[in-house]
Amino acid sequence: MIRVLVTLIQILICFLLQSTVFPSFELANVVPDLLMILVVTVAYTRGIFPGMFTGLVCGLLLDCTIGDVIGIYGILYMFIGYFNGYANKIYDKEDYTIPLLLIAASEFIYCFFYYVAEFLLRGRLKLGFYAYRIMLPRVIYTVLVGILFYKLFHMIHLGLTKLSNKEGS
Amino acid sequence: MRRKTPKISIQPKHVLTFCTVICLILIFLSFRYETLLSPVKTAVGSIVTPMQKGINTFGSYISDKLDTLANMRDLIDENEKLKSQIESLKVENSILIQDRYELDGLRRLYEVDQKYADYPKVAARVISRDSNSFYNVFTIDKGAEDGIKVDMNVLAGNGLVGIVTEVGKNYSKVRSIIDDASYVSGMFLKTSDTCDVKGDLQLLDEGVIRIEAISMNADIKDGYEVVTSHISNKYLQGILIGYAYDIEVDSSNLAKSGYLRPAVDFEHLEEVLIITTLKEKLEKAE
Numbered sequence: 001m002i003r004v005l006v007t008l009i010q011i012l013i014c015f016l017l018q019s020t021v022f023p024s025f026e027l028a029n030v031v032p033d034l035l036m037i038l039v040v041t042v043a044y045t046r047g048i049f050p051g052m053f054t055g056l057v058c059g060l061l062l063d064c065t066i067g068d069v070i071g072i073y074g075i076l077y078m079f080i081g082y083f084n085g086y087a088n089k090i091y092d093k094e095d096y097t098i099p100l101l102l103i104a105a106s107e108f109i110y111c112f113f114y115y116v117a118e119f120l121l122r123g124r125l126k127l128g129f130y131a132y133r134i135m136l137p138r139v140i141y142t143v144l145v146g147i148l149f150y151k152l153f154h155m156i157h158l159g160l161t162k163l164s165n166k167e168g169s
Numbered sequence: 170m171r172r173k174t175p176k177i178s179i180q181p182k183h184v185l186t187f188c189t190v191i192c193l194i195l196i197f198l199s200f201r202y203e204t205l206l207s208p209v210k211t212a213v214g215s216i217v218t219p220m221q222k223g224i225n226t227f228g229s230y231i232s233d234k235l236d237t238l239a240n241m242r243d244l245i246d247e248n249e250k251l252k253s254q255i256e257s258l259k260v261e262n263s264i265l266i267q268d269r270y271e272l273d274g275l276r277r278l279y280e281v282d283q284k285y286a287d288y289p290k291v292a293a294r295v296i297s298r299d300s301n302s303f304y305n306v307f308t309i310d311k312g313a314e315d316g317i318k319v320d321m322n323v324l325a326g327n328g329l330v331g332i333v334t335e336v337g338k339n340y341s342k343v344r345s346i347i348d349d350a351s352y353v354s355g356m357f358l359k360t361s362d363t364c365d366v367k368g369d370l371q372l373l374d375e376g377v378i379r380i381e382a383i384s385m386n387a388d389i390k391d392g393y394e395v396v397t398s399h400i401s402n403k404y405l406q407g408i409l410i411g412y413a414y415d416i417e418v419d420s421s422n423l424a425k426s427g428y429l430r431p432a433v434d435f436e437h438l439e440e441v442l443i444i445t446t447l448k449e450k451l452e453k454a455e
Contacts, residue, residue: 012220015217016217016220016221016224019221019297019298020221020224020225020228020296020297021224021228023297023298024228024232029373029374048181049181049184052181052184052185052188056188056192059192061213063195064209064210064213064214065210065213065214065217066299066306068199069196069199069200070195070196070198070199070206070209070210071192071193071194071195071196071199072196074192074195075189075192075193075196078185078188078189078192079185079189082181082185085181119349122350124349124370126371129371130370133370133371133374
């Protein structure tokens, strides 16, 4: 129960940071995707179900605030949470490389599908340009910020695990 | 360490399918009936907006303080320069005031109304930018409560910024004219030739917009002002958009096209003005 509450608060804080504070730190005109980092972290540390639902909530929140059509972000983030949940099988407390790789891959896939849904269908065919101008910087920036935030989220996760173990015993 | 997933064994696959179907239904609904889900959006917006506002106020307070410390020396230099500028401007101003009286007199003589300058305006603050880098949409802190409606024109300084696309209780969303999906019908002030002003993501970095469909007969020179035209059914007539340059004949040899430098600095938008007059809708007779 506490876990669900904490995750919801994390989602809200990440969303607020992403929409207000981070735009003033933008590099190469892109903003890092904190919600993506959160979804991947939850999925990687806790498995398919939590990952999937965190993704769904994040996506719907984005849909309701910045999206035009409700549901597109929801689907994208949910699938990302779901597939990252499989990586939970190779979860290791000490490893910081795998989550970062996961974040990079997820962000790239997310950008690609977003491009397909919103730009390709309107007849904007210059994939190379979009890859160079938005996808690449976004992936790099998100991973850089991810180093810091993954550690933070992971620490919160470990703290909660300790807490629930203490209550259990 | 790893927690057991629920005791009742539900396959993740099935939950995923279920949620996907729900999302697809939502997408369909919001495509088909645009207004159906807007209460949900408004509800979420009115929860989130005050928080964003608070964070922004706090952030701008801190960055203001930091800027004050950093810019002290620059400001002193600038102050000197400005003082000397004021002197020359004072002289200029007195000449201009005389001209204005003369102009007023002449206007009255010709009974020319001030056609464009007198639209009623409301000021608003930009509180959040779309965190998705693909678009140029931002949120302002005025909404339906302050009388904002969809399709109202948004200005900053003396140039066109964009148009209100969505209104919540206490916030509204503005699509800027440099947005990839934006499309404005423009007109050259000097020659009255019309053109299409289209935002383009690819040109965004250079801070310019594309203008297209200029008549072959139009004689356009660099630096001509482009204003919103009488053709558009959303934008009020005569608002400055920017200055044209590099006009060339299209490869199709049917029209000319070129680039436009916007009159507004989109990088540093903080406060905008919303014109509360809507262009009259064309309606069929009963």
